[in-house]
Amino acid sequence: MEVKNRYTVIKHHIEDAPKESNFELKTEAFALSLEPESDDIIVKNLYISIDPYQLNRMKSFNSSQGTISFSVPIIPGETIDGAVIGKVVASGNAKFQKDDLVLGVFTWAEYSLVKEGNIIRKIESTEFPLSYHLGVLGFNGLSAYAGFFELCKPLKGEKVFVSTAAGAVGSIVGQYAKLLGCYVVGCAGSQKKVALLKEKLGFDDAFNYKEETDLNSTLKRYFPEGIDVYFDNVGGEMLEAAVTNMKVFGRVAICGVISEYTSDGKKASPNTLDIVYKRINIRGFLAADFLNVFEDFYTKTSDYIRTGKLKMIEDLSSGMESIPSAFVGLFKGDNIGKKVISLA
Amino acid sequence: MEVKNRYTVIKHHIEDAPKESNFELKTEAFALSLEPESDDIIVKNLYISIDPYQLNRMKSFNSSQGTISFSVPIIPGETIDGAVIGKVVASGNAKFQKDDLVLGVFTWAEYSLVKEGNIIRKIESTEFPLSYHLGVLGFNGLSAYAGFFELCKPLKGEKVFVSTAAGAVGSIVGQYAKLLGCYVVGCAGSQKKVALLKEKLGFDDAFNYKEETDLNSTLKRYFPEGIDVYFDNVGGEMLEAAVTNMKVFGRVAICGVISEYTSDGKKASPNTLDIVYKRINIRGFLAADFLNVFEDFYTKTSDYIRTGKLKMIEDLSSGMESIPSAFVGLFKGDNIGKKVISLA
Numbered sequence: 001m002e003v004k005n006r007y008t009v010i011k012h013h014i015e016d017a018p019k020e021s022n023f024e025l026k027t028e029a030f031a032l033s034l035e036p037e038s039d040d041i042i043v044k045n046l047y048i049s050i051d052p053y054q055l056n057r058m059k060s061f062n063s064s065q066g067t068i069s070f071s072v073p074i075i076p077g078e079t080i081d082g083a084v085i086g087k088v089v090a091s092g093n094a095k096f097q098k099d100d101l102v103l104g105v106f107t108w109a110e111y112s113l114v115k116e117g118n119i120i121r122k123i124e125s126t127e128f129p130l131s132y133h134l135g136v137l138g139f140n141g142l143s144a145y146a147g148f149f150e151l152c153k154p155l156k157g158e159k160v161f162v163s164t165a166a167g168a169v170g171s172i173v174g175q176y177a178k179l180l181g182c183y184v185v186g187c188a189g190s191q192k193k194v195a196l197l198k199e200k201l202g203f204d205d206a207f208n209y210k211e212e213t214d215l216n217s218t219l220k221r222y223f224p225e226g227i228d229v230y231f232d233n234v235g236g237e238m239l240e241a242a243v244t245n246m247k248v249f250g251r252v253a254i255c256g257v258i259s260e261y262t263s264d265g266k267k268a269s270p271n272t273l274d275i276v277y278k279r280i281n282i283r284g285f286l287a288a289d290f291l292n293v294f295e296d297f298y299t300k301t302s303d304y305i306r307t308g309k310l311k312m313i314e315d316l317s318s319g320m321e322s323i324p325s326a327f328v329g330l331f332k333g334d335n336i337g338k339k340v341i342s343l344a
Numbered sequence: 345m346e347v348k349n350r351y352t353v354i355k356h357h358i359e360d361a362p363k364e365s366n367f368e369l370k371t372e373a374f375a376l377s378l379e380p381e382s383d384d385i386i387v388k389n390l391y392i393s394i395d396p397y398q399l400n401r402m403k404s405f406n407s408s409q410g411t412i413s414f415s416v417p418i419i420p421g422e423t424i425d426g427a428v429i430g431k432v433v434a435s436g437n438a439k440f441q442k443d444d445l446v447l448g449v450f451t452w453a454e455y456s457l458v459k460e461g462n463i464i465r466k467i468e469s470t471e472f473p474l475s476y477h478l479g480v481l482g483f484n485g486l487s488a489y490a491g492f493f494e495l496c497k498p499l500k501g502e503k504v505f506v507s508t509a510a511g512a513v514g515s516i517v518g519q520y521a522k523l524l525g526c527y528v529v530g531c532a533g534s535q536k537k538v539a540l541l542k543e544k545l546g547f548d549d550a551f552n553y554k555e556e557t558d559l560n561s562t563l564k565r566y567f568p569e570g571i572d573v574y575f576d577n578v579g580g581e582m583l584e585a586a587v588t589n590m591k592v593f594g595r596v597a598i599c600g601v602i603s604e605y606t607s608d609g610k611k612a613s614p615n616t617l618d619i620v621y622k623r624i625n626i627r628g629f630l631a632a633d634f635l636n637v638f639e640d641f642y643t644k645t646s647d648y649i650r651t652g653k654l655k656m657i658e659d660l661s662s663g664m665e666s667i668p669s670a671f672v673g674l675f676k677g678d679n680i681g682k683k684v685i686s687l688a
Binding site for chain 1: 579630
């Protein structure tokens with residue numbers, strides 16, 4: 001049997017803030033059956049994770065930069081891979097049966113032809129909404145858990161600052177920090193998000209950075225005694241202001257630097273004298289390096305959700321057509337919580 | 345008995361590159377005997393350590409900066425404290441006898457009146473030149489040891505880059521790295537220093553940064569596979585280039601940022617995307633936090649010196665009059681190795 005499979009591509013490399021017109025929805029004929037000797041798996045995609053880091057893969061990298069390229073580049077006109085949850089339609093692999101629910105690195109498409117190595121795991125439990133496995137119980141949750149607990153080694157009572165606190169990762173970091181007994185302030189880009197942080201997610205305080213003119217003073221107001229832990233999702237001026245307001249032996253985990261992903265973003269220039277004299281530790285990290293704590297993360301986080309101590313904030317859009325606006329919206333702060341495309 | 349004691353002061357706060365005219369040599373009447381009830385110690389100073397960090401204490405700090413002030417400020421017209429080695433002239437304290445050699449935080453002066461708390465330790469052994477206890481066997485050595493071994497946790501065979509490699513700390517870091525079996529490249533500001541690094545200190549390679557036009561390309565040339573450990577003494581553009589050329593899981597220890605101590609210095613703006621994707625760890629530190637490893641450091645380093653495996657590079661000037669030019673010279677790269685004023 002053959003279907004029309006729709007998939008999303010970029011038309012060209014993207015250097016600046018992405019626009020919907022950068023994307024195109026393509027259609028291909030797609031066989032729902034496998035060749036007899038194939039050990040691949042065909043998956044019907046149900047939920048597609050939309051993440052800011054993908055923009056870094058959409059840039060063109062020229063070799064003169066001296067930097068490593070940021071993971072595997074996305075090629076204009078070709079399928080885009082990312083975290084997806086789907087249902088197995090056909091399998092040439094004994095480990096996967098028809099109707100299995102699988103999480104893996106599939107494509108921004110209605111159907112994906114998948115190698116075994118691209119399947120991260122089967123989702124056996126339906127206790128939680130499926131999409132949670134892309135967010136709070138997936139890589140966003142692991143990013144929050146590993147970056148906060150493993151890198152920052154926070155102590156009860158410490159002062160924690162989280163940027164893009166109403167985003168997929170920040171919203172979880174802030175809740176972890178509260179559960180540990182920290183004082184937590186988040187920043188976000190709208191009053192609605194600020195209200196969410198304070199009223200629904202239990203942050204001690206929150207502010208709308210767009211209403212602030214001097215971030216140094218803002219952070220001084222919220223942290224008169226200084227910041228112990230800064231969980232950074234934005235980079236730029238917020239990172240500078242946070243470093244200025246850190247306490248001695250402060251720790252910064254850089255999960256992402258969304259304000260610097262586009263070429264017009266101001267690059268962070270944190271005060272190195274502060275870094276030396278306050279013995280600040282700044283670390284970049286990727287959740288993928290912390291698969292060794294996945295079980296621990298998953299067990300604890302499931303318990304927190306089950307007992308209502310941790311809330312997943314999701315922002316769902318429907319259908320392949322919604323991918324461009326969903327992705328572009330990430331960089332305009334449109335989403336509240338984890339952005340997911342539902343194809344279910 | 346009373347002597348004329350000469351001491352050095354700053355005339356006013358110093359914001360830019362220091363000039364000799366910023367300093368003044370003052371004279372005061374100074375009693376070489378103590379009041380009967382005093383438990384202080386009078387020290388005749390023999391060697392004064394001249395260190396770049398003192399410039400940060402000579403600045404004026406206004407409270408609006410939001411930063412902590414960098415240790416205790418130096419006040420114009422008043423004595424300047426720093427690491428000094430001296431001989432006890434008179435003591436009201438049973439722990440210290442006349443003619444004891446002591447290392448501590450005394451003043452840039454011929455004589456200092458000292459509280460017990462300002463004496464770090466007696467120097468019991470005369471196996472090494474006294475001045476070594478200000479450099480390779482003192483805080484410079486401890487900075488090199490702690491920053492390199494404790495923070496960077498280097499492995500044999502790793503690629504190590506050291507800036508101001510012919511300076512008091514860098515010259516020791518490079519030698520430690522070679523003793524561990526690392527590949528070590530240093531940068532310095534003259535051909536004479538570069539020759540010293542390669543011919544006397546055993547660096548695998550070295551370059552004169554003043555002859556380089558594009559530090560990114562320079563580091564790419566010396567580290568085609570990337571840098572594992574960067575021991576930073578300068579900050580600024582060198583820090584940016586090093587981060588760009590780091591390998592994944594690279595470590596940066598920031599010991600000092602001499603290029604940023606003056607207000608006209610370009611502030612480092614390391615690529616945060618590199619920090620995230622390469623999981624770079626950047627840490628500032630102060631040697632004073634690592635007194636717990638002092639014994640270990642001292643024993644190993646003494647052995648290395650004794651067996652000729654580690655060389656102390658000193659740059660001695662004579663007399664109180666030489667302090668301004670010695671200090672100013674630090675920021676022009678005049679010194680080769682540890683700058684010490686000898687009053688002996």
